Amino acid sequence: MLKIILFIFQLGLVFSKQVDLDLLMPNVSPKVKDSYLCKKFKMDDLNPIYINEFEANSTKEIAHHILLFGCDEVGEEDVWNCGEMNSGGVHDDYKQGPVCKGRKQSIIFAWALDAPKLTLPKGVAFKLGGDSDNKYLVMQVHYAKVDNFIKGGSDNSGLKLKGQTEPVEYTAGVYLLSTGGYINPGKVEYFEAACEMNEDKVLHPFAYRTHTHKLGLVNSGYVVKHDGEDWTEIGRRSPQLPQMFDLVSNKVSVRKGDVLVGRCTMKNFVDRAVHVGPTGDDEMCRFYIMYYVKGDKILTNNNCVTLGPPYWYLNNFKDSRGNKLNLDEMPSDASEIPDEQKELIKNGSGQHHDHEIKENTILKVDTKS
Incomplete structure (x- = not known):
């Protein structure tokens, strides 16, 4: 109503x-x-x-x-x-x-x-x-x-x-990185997605959200610039905490030619292979990026999907100029749960307060990045 x-x-x-x-x-x-x-x-x-x-x-x-x-x-x-x-x-x-x-x-x-x-x-x-x-x-x-x-x-x-x-003045949108794939029993696996931004718009990510089912340890997202060399974290969070939209780790803009990257690190503790699928007994790998643009026209394509493991990893990516991602420059903590989140998981708690993203922490974005 x-x-x-x-x-x-x-x-x-x-x-x-x-x-x-x-x-x-x-x-x-x-x-x-x-x-x-x-x-x-x-x-x-x-x-x-x-x-x-x-x-x-x-x-x-x-x-x-x-x-x-x-x-x-x-x-x-x-x-x-x-x-x-x-x-x-x-x-x-x-x-x-x-x-x-x-x-x-x-x-x-x-x-x-x-x-x-x-x-x-x-x-x-x-x-x-x-x-x-x-x-x-x-x-x-x-x-x-x-x-x-x-x-x-x-x-x-x-x-x-x-x-x-x-x-x-600013219109919001949500960009989703997701994968297919599966993880074998007793294994740690990386579910990864990457897509080049091919629209002539300037995106300002201001919040992110992670989603897996039971096997997810941590999800992380990045914008990669300068032919795959310069990695900036958008967010990193355990999906076992309340799956809220949280404030981005860094203020950074996304322009045509940049690459958006997502990774879900999972550990399979059950005695069967677990595939990406719709039920609670399956898995999912999703990294949501909430962004804004100036004016009222957001991206026409807000989805990035890959086949996932064992069919697709970040080393399979090439941009429109034939450049691969320099994985040596990927942050070493991409698959690590932040320390403050470890305490929340250990205590069985999370950030359940109402979540307001403040204007003064978001709208002053470096438009030259």
Whole structure:
């Protein structure tokens, strides 16, 4: 339900419009383990809104994760089974379909493991509706456990968004590095992705998020400049902590010709090979980069995907000029959990406070880098 709240100021009849957007599942009841259900929400084609705050209405006991996508076109169903790699079950009451039906699909937000509320810097927001490609929002909820639903329960998990109707100076987007692949039992493995930035835009990363399942030790992300020689860390975090968007490690811009790199370091402690897949017993390697650009046009391609181990590693990468990455310059701590995070994991805790990314720590970015 979209509520526009008008605050009328006495001086000069100035109108300020706040947007509250509640994206909730309509009391769904999936009966198949590891169900992925999607719910669509139509945006206004004429009047865009600008969202700068995200909060989950769920817990990790109910939802394994929640993803929010922007789509230019969707199917006819209001709620449907949108698992990427599963075909549904014989007792599933929901029709199967992709997240988006059209050619444009982008990730806007992701949540898991009781991550806290996220507030973007002042002046930065996601543009939804209007002339953007985000004609619809599609919320995907992964229900790993369904015992309560089989007993007759239902769920209205979702996201609560806040923002405004006034345009902002900077538009946010999310770039995703991910892989396929598998890891053999008893092994440590690197799941790696790298893609060259081939669009003539300047990106300013300001937050990042890591995601794996049970085997992930640490995920790290980098921007690499100067023909593969100059590595700058964007972020490094254990995915066993609350999977929140956290402040980037370094302020750096990303320009055409630069390379974005992601690595997930995993250790397989089970007695079977574990493949990348959709269920909680599979694995995933994802490194999200939340960025902003000046104006209202973000990247047209926000995804970088590789085959992963044992088929693809960083030494397989070549840019458009034929340059490989100089892996000798890759930071030696790329697969190390930061010390302060080790203590959080040891104590079984994490950063569960609401997470506001301050304007003065983000928007003063070195535009010459």
